[in-house]
Amino acid sequence: MGKEITIYDIASQLQLSPATVSRALNNHPAINEKTKVLINAKAEELGYRSNKFASNLRKQKTNTIGVIVPRLNSYIMSTVIAGMEKVANDEGFNLIISQSLESQRKEIANTKTMFNSRVDGLLVSVAFDTDSFEHFQPFLKKKIPLIFFDRIFENSDCPNIVIDNAKGGYEATKHLIEQGFKNIIHITGNLKRNVYSDRLKGYQQALSESGILFKSENVWVTALSLEAGKEVAHRIKALPIKPDALFVSSDLCAVSCIATLKDLDITVPNDIAVVGFNNDPVSQVISPKLTTIHYPAKEMGEMAVKSMINHLKGNFNLDATNTITLRSELIVRESSLFLTHS
Amino acid sequence: MGKEITIYDIASQLQLSPATVSRALNNHPAINEKTKVLINAKAEELGYRSNKFASNLRKQKTNTIGVIVPRLNSYIMSTVIAGMEKVANDEGFNLIISQSLESQRKEIANTKTMFNSRVDGLLVSVAFDTDSFEHFQPFLKKKIPLIFFDRIFENSDCPNIVIDNAKGGYEATKHLIEQGFKNIIHITGNLKRNVYSDRLKGYQQALSESGILFKSENVWVTALSLEAGKEVAHRIKALPIKPDALFVSSDLCAVSCIATLKDLDITVPNDIAVVGFNNDPVSQVISPKLTTIHYPAKEMGEMAVKSMINHLKGNFNLDATNTITLRSELIVRESSLFLTHS
DNA sequence: TTTTATTATGCAATCGGTTGCATTGGTTTT
DNA sequence: AAAACCAATGCAACCGATTGCATAATAAAA
Numbered sequence: 001m002g003k004e005i006t007i008y009d010i011a012s013q014l015q016l017s018p019a020t021v022s023r024a025l026n027n028h029p030a031i032n033e034k035t036k037v038l039i040n041a042k043a044e045e046l047g048y049r050s051n052k053f054a055s056n057l058r059k060q061k062t063n064t065i066g067v068i069v070p071r072l073n074s075y076i077m078s079t080v081i082a083g084m085e086k087v088a089n090d091e092g093f094n095l096i097i098s099q100s101l102e103s104q105r106k107e108i109a110n111t112k113t114m115f116n117s118r119v120d121g122l123l124v125s126v127a128f129d130t131d132s133f134e135h136f137q138p139f140l141k142k143k144i145p146l147i148f149f150d151r152i153f154e155n156s157d158c159p160n161i162v163i164d165n166a167k168g169g170y171e172a173t174k175h176l177i178e179q180g181f182k183n184i185i186h187i188t189g190n191l192k193r194n195v196y197s198d199r200l201k202g203y204q205q206a207l208s209e210s211g212i213l214f215k216s217e218n219v220w221v222t223a224l225s226l227e228a229g230k231e232v233a234h235r236i237k238a239l240p241i242k243p244d245a246l247f248v249s250s251d252l253c254a255v256s257c258i259a260t261l262k263d264l265d266i267t268v269p270n271d272i273a274v275v276g277f278n279n280d281p282v283s284q285v286i287s288p289k290l291t292t293i294h295y296p297a298k299e300m301g302e303m304a305v306k307s308m309i310n311h312l313k314g315n316f317n318l319d320a321t322n323t324i325t326l327r328s329e330l331i332v333r334e335s336s337l338f339l340t341h342s
Numbered sequence: 343m344g345k346e347i348t349i350y351d352i353a354s355q356l357q358l359s360p361a362t363v364s365r366a367l368n369n370h371p372a373i374n375e376k377t378k379v380l381i382n383a384k385a386e387e388l389g390y391r392s393n394k395f396a397s398n399l400r401k402q403k404t405n406t407i408g409v410i411v412p413r414l415n416s417y418i419m420s421t422v423i424a425g426m427e428k429v430a431n432d433e434g435f436n437l438i439i440s441q442s443l444e445s446q447r448k449e450i451a452n453t454k455t456m457f458n459s460r461v462d463g464l465l466v467s468v469a470f471d472t473d474s475f476e477h478f479q480p481f482l483k484k485k486i487p488l489i490f491f492d493r494i495f496e497n498s499d500c501p502n503i504v505i506d507n508a509k510g511g512y513e514a515t516k517h518l519i520e521q522g523f524k525n526i527i528h529i530t531g532n533l534k535r536n537v538y539s540d541r542l543k544g545y546q547q548a549l550s551e552s553g554i555l556f557k558s559e560n561v562w563v564t565a566l567s568l569e570a571g572k573e574v575a576h577r578i579k580a581l582p583i584k585p586d587a588l589f590v591s592s593d594l595c596a597v598s599c600i601a602t603l604k605d606l607d608i609t610v611p612n613d614i615a616v617v618g619f620n621n622d623p624v625s626q627v628i629s630p631k632l633t634t635i636h637y638p639a640k641e642m643g644e645m646a647v648k649s650m651i652n653h654l655k656g657n658f659n660l661d662a663t664n665t666i667t668l669r670s671e672l673i674v675r676e677s678s679l680f681l682t683h684s
Numbered sequence: 685t686t687t688t689a690t691t692a693t694g695c696a697a698t699c700g701g702t703t704g705c706a707t708t709g710g711t712t713t714t
Numbered sequence: 715a716a717a718a719c720c721a722a723t724g725c726a727a728c729c730g731a732t733t734g735c736a737t738a739a740t741a742a743a744a
Contacts, residue, residue: 006700017724022701032722049458053404054700057395057729072427078420085414085440089452094438094459098431099424110431116391117436226623256627281568282624285598348730359694364731374692396730399699688743695736706725713718 005048014042025050064094065308066119068110070102070127070151075252075280076297077125080150083301084123091309093120100127108135115139121308125150128190145311149304151193161304163328165195168293169202171330172247172275175291177210179338181245181273184212187232187257188249189224196221199249199277224249229256236272237264245273245336251280251292258286258335273336288334296326347390356384367392406436407650408461410452412444412469412493417594417622418639419467422492425643426465433651442469450477457481463650467492470532487653491646493535503646505670507537510635511544513672514589514617517633519552521680523587523615526554529574529599530591531566538563541591541619566591571598578614579606587615587678593622593634600628600677615678630676638668 024039100107222228248254254276283290366381442449564570590596596618625632
């Protein structure tokens, strides 16, 4: 195998010291411009590549950011990751990505791995059932910056990057009410998680503003999965008094529910109107097209990594920023429109 | 900040040498069992964590596998990555993931980054427009194992992990023919890529076996995106003689096409039958449910990383294995069924 | 008891950059 | 001409784990 070129090779060929070569390659101001040019040219010529391990070892930095998400293969998360990767790549940072698969146990294992990998910072969207903060303490103790995004850990004192979920829930529900629907069921996920509890708050507020009585039996907690959508449809079919609208906290679940409802001879929006959440591409390709709340997933990923890198570089203090809220918005399509029955 | 514990700390506290500590922690056979227990206990007690940078520097290994994919946020790719992450995580390897965004230029930049990050191995699914192998040469020269998956680089001598795309294309088309459809349009992606050219071969074979004349104008090359699906629908609408079936190389595109056709008063499968590819969840939640070819994305990701790690550990020789083919299968749903028009 | 194995541990060099603190040679100031 | 200063470079000690080779300690064989 071809021998690796080091700064020592460059140094000896140019009759310089390794120190000078190192400084030149890092564009240190104390080095003469001409010398820099010389060294860079020689480095290029020899096919030199810096050894990150030697460098990291000495600098005690890893240039690596850890990311823990519930799942990688959901539209939202894969898009968040795509945004993260883009920024990290541009800034010369590496990402170590792992998935908790919605289990706190796995999430704890992942944080341990991240800790041992000595990530410079950690970005987390917590699992459904996480209720302990314990496994994040080592990071705080070692002053390793920790940022939550999407599903945050409330009361943690860590910076958060979120959308205004309450506003999203409010707008979705308000829209349904404005369309004339009154008996609205809310399909959501584990209410431990801010994203779902906040949307529920928005739902409740919209109801209350319009003088509609909130009934807790109209809030159905599910896994928001494809299967959950099917079950919801069957449950609705069996209901003696059917709702006139659904507000579902995930497009994929909403869409699966709509499909199953159709199989059960309940049509959307004629019999039941539906609003989803996320603006997953799937929302545009079904019939009727799904009204939803746009979720700025890519921007969230970009923002998370940008904030982290800025903080690591000392550009701004994360402690000061507590929460960054990104813009989300209602997208009205066919699934929620009141049609006059001719 | 809390000071980091090193093997030297453990060594001095136990009156041993760092060498012994290092060996003990790595379970070296020459170390006495009792000593190992002692050292492990002390390591635990002090909260020792190994410094991967020192270790990698010395061992000249990175324990890191690079992954380059066209996009992260497609169902297939995010699922492949999920599978990769699972195995890599279990085996103590890190993944560096980057996306080429379907551009050869970006792919080249990514390979450079991977090369400079000194990944131990590289897994690649190539971009739409990649036609040069040049940027992979440095890896071969340095004998860094390179494995292609899904979209492979043909005639590269590198191991490949794929499904039998020709078989998939054949089965999809054959199924349509068996349903009585004869004028089948094939919607596909850039034919430079094996996945598309092979499926086309299967399509052609199925036609020829049934004595149906292959017409090149029945093969439409598109981006297979959501937008592409819409365009296809409009193009079909404008056709004087309409096809009776479509074989689309991506579910998302197929589904988007179906939705648009519906808007244009062409119903599926009554007017036109459709078969997709991938078994994307979206295929189950639309109406009619989409017939498709199941793509074992998670298994592919797992297999890719497993093969790579096995090779890196010297368990088996990659050069011997040239191609690993995973099982795919036709899933018949409603979108392709011939309905007798009552 | 001396010699030969066997087992367990230590020594010290090494991996390749980085960086605080000299040092050198030249220029400017007094 | 001596003193003060500055710009550019070098010296050498790190960072923390690994590993070939030597050595010590103990057991087994002669």
